Amino acid sequence: MGLDSMLRGTMRINERGHLEIGGCDCVELAKEFGTPLYVFDELLIRENCRRYKKAFAQNYPAESRVCYAGKAFLTLAMCRLVDDEGLWLDVASGGELFTALQAKFPPERIYMHGNFKTEDELKAAVRNKIGRVVVDCMEELERLDSIAASQNAVAEILLRLTPGVEAHTHEYIRTGQIDTKFGFHIENGVAFEAVKKALSLKNLKLRGFHCHIGSQIFEIEPYRIAIEQMFSFAAMVRSETGFAMQELNLGGGLGVRYVPEDDPPSIEAFVAAICDWVKESASLLGFELPSLAIEPGRSIVGEAGTTLYTIGVVKEIPKVRTYVSVDGGMSDNPRPALYGARYFAVVANKASQTPNKIVTVAGKHCESDILIRDIALADPEPGDILAVFTTGAYHYSMASNYNRFPRPAVVFVRDGKAKLVVRRETYDDLLRCDQLVD
CATH class of the missing domain: 3.20.20.10 (Alanine racemase)
Structure with missing residues (x-):
């Protein structure tokens, strides 16, 4: 059991070997809207x-x-x-x-x-x-x-x-x-x-x-x-x-x-x-x-949601573990830290390649910010796009500004078109309720 069992709805591996949802190439979605990005089928x-x-x-x-x-x-x-x-x-x-x-x-x-x-x-x-x-x-x-x-x-x-x-x-x-x-x-x-x-x-x-x-x-x-x-x-x-x-x-x-x-x-x-x-x-x-x-x-939105991240660092500790760090984590998905929730992922731009390396996917926050432990990925490298499946429920709704992270954008994808339904927060948004006190 692996990737094939996780493909739902309009998900497929396209001719470029990339993960595609709703007719939209996930690599192109990441380029257009940035990461982390919540993608809904x-x-x-x-x-x-x-x-x-x-x-x-x-x-x-x-x-x-x-x-x-x-x-x-x-x-x-x-x-x-x-x-x-x-x-x-x-x-x-x-x-x-x-x-x-x-x-x-x-x-x-x-x-x-x-x-x-x-x-x-x-x-x-x-x-x-x-x-x-x-x-x-x-x-x-x-x-x-x-x-x-x-x-x-x-x-x-x-x-x-x-x-x-x-x-x-x-x-x-x-x-x-x-x-x-x-x-x-x-x-x-x-x-x-x-x-x-x-x-x-x-x-x-x-x-x-x-x-x-x-x-x-x-x-x-x-x-x-x-x-x-x-x-x-x-x-x-x-x-x-x-x-x-x-x-x-x-x-x-x-x-x-x-x-x-x-x-x-x-x-x-x-x-x-x-x-x-x-x-x-x-x-x-x-x-x-x-x-x-x-x-x-x-059961309506869970499997319809996928989160895209950009891989930033691959850190190998010989004979111990390889950490793959992404540009999000606990602020967009607190469930692993809260519930010990488990997830499956694929390198979206290498979705047709055989997963050949056991790694642990880490977020950018504190020591408990581990998204996925011991998962096989296809030769993860900095700049790759990681797609984490089944993130449609209790992810956007539980997202936070922990470490002053702006919350991700949300897109609905269908028939090859992506609709921005929640824009990405900016740093200015982080300050919109702050008050300077003399």
Whole structure:
């Protein structure tokens, strides 16, 4: 397994032996836009959106909603693309909501998340009549009801529940277990108290329940357990209060391929499985099929993104290691340092050549700034362009100005054309909020 298993969407090795994405030669992209550079395969993003929608249409007879998780990657252009494809949008901050609204994304197709939504964020959600606020705690129920009352509005809500399900993924990106900052716990009775509270508030309209069990998940089985838990809770609520769940949102979490040996489920297999389990639970407990929503982010944009770097230094330590240093690193991809995330790469201008040298790819920042350990590359030299795969999710959105690095540009590529959707920051941009104090 190697490069062939990592080529996705419109990626190919062209006649010059260079990596090509969306009909654009990556070496030429680096020349035109500079490096580091985030490159997104627009057609692959659109294809993934359509695969989700088609899978639901084939497997679920009731209403379904595919809500793109904006936290993975959100820009004005991405909002427009998501709208074009008819998806809903999941935002998790005032900034993400502002971006969506500036892009003219329909507010009625927006979900808002967050374990602590500020007063201003909740006011903006109500003022703009967004589709759903996913409420995370008791205090938020009261604040949101008060804000809605002050605007003479009724806010439609879901309650985020913690089903006590642990997905087998990195401990930092598990969210469905008991010990988590998110949501109302089912096991300790707090979730039921939240339902009663929500039903008593005049300016809130409870529609149903939400859960999210984690990210970068390869095993679908935990979703079955979560679905059974959610329906069991919904049945108890119906029995005790008469409220029948109308909507069920199962969050996101489907994993993607970062290295050749990764083997995530397909979008189609994932959707088919959760639809079957929802139908089974609904039938068993006598529920009409709820409106079913999921919130994929990584599985829509992750593999559509590639980061291009310029190799600057090749440092060989005899009998120890060869370091290949590139012109980016932790500031454009903090995930290796945060999660121990693994990546695959190729020398874009030597993509047809056999990888013949084991190296470690290092960034320009501190001692922990190692992007990839012990990868085979084709004779890397200063000036070569390194392409790191599967950098579409949580890279641009987590990029920083660490060491006063300007953040990279972002381009969408399609049909041989590259569209600049985020310009590269300049040194002047780094100072735009600074104030000199005498």
